[in-house]
Amino acid sequence: MKAFQNLLYIILISLIVSSCNSETEKNFTLNGSVKGLKKGVVYLQKEDGTSIVDLDSVVIKGTSDFTLKTNIDEPILLYLKLHKNDGQEHFIPFFADKGITEIKTTLKRFTSDAKITGSEQQVLLEEYLKLMSDFNDSNLDLIKANFEAAKRNDTITSDSLAKRSNRLLKLKYASTINFALNHGDSEVAPYLALYEAPNASVKYLDSIYNNLTDKVKQSYYGKTLGKALNDFKKAQDSIK
Incomplete structure (x- = not known):
């Protein structure tokens, strides 16, 4: 009986230690x-x-x-x-x-001085952000130019700048989609589709999803993108 009690005591202590380690x-x-x-x-x-x-x-x-x-x-x-x-x-x-x-x-x-060393996904994200920096700089130039045109009540220039801004946005989306398509083996791809190109045409987002590896499709961002696409398709079917 005493031996059995000792065994239970040892098991209990082992469980407590294991629980503490897991925490x-x-x-x-x-x-x-x-x-x-x-x-x-x-x-x-x-x-x-x-x-x-x-x-x-x-x-x-x-x-x-x-x-x-x-x-x-x-x-x-x-x-x-x-x-x-x-x-x-x-x-x-x-x-x-x-x-x-x-x-x-x-x-x-x-934020701007941050130097990050870590995951391979972070390396890829920084590659994307570097690509986007040129678009962001160009957009800031257009905003500044439009502000100056507005002060002069120069509607012709403002309209021209608005068209250039729209073209720049489309090019930025196209570059984001292309980047995601080229990196379907990384969780960064569905993340970009969800957060950097949410207003892109569904056919392009669908292409990004279908290009993902099976492993990435089962990731958090892969599942979230898949669900978003399914929800959209169901909504479209319901109004037909």
Whole structure:
């Protein structure tokens, strides 16, 4: 009887230790550094439906280095948020995968100075963002020119600039679609379709989805894109 009780005790202790280990071990670590930051709070966040939820947080007091941890099932976009009591919220979006990601930035230009080392999806996302930077610069030039034309009440120039802006937007969408089609083996492809080209023609979004590998189709963004396309097709069928 005593031997049986001892056995139960050993099993119970093993279960407790195993439970504690499962709670403390995380499969994703973010090591960060914000040059110039002496006081504030940093958060690791993710999108959950229509809201943003906190996964981990650290209060910064006197040191600019920090570590945040969580568990993730697959590659997904996360956010590093900084709250520094200035009435504003500062975010750095990045594609995370299991393992370690490092983000180094500055307090002065928290988002724009961010240097991110981590997942292969992040490398691909940065390649896309670099491609888009030229479009964004051109769009800013058009906005500035249109503002000047409006001050002069120059409607002819404003109309011309509006047409150029529309052509630029179409070209940006076309480049996004082409980029996604060329990277159907990455979770970045359905992410771009959902968040960077949501107003593109359904036939192009459908092409992106059909070009995804089976593995990516089963990812969070792959499933979300597939559901969005199915919902649209059902809505179209219902009004025929």
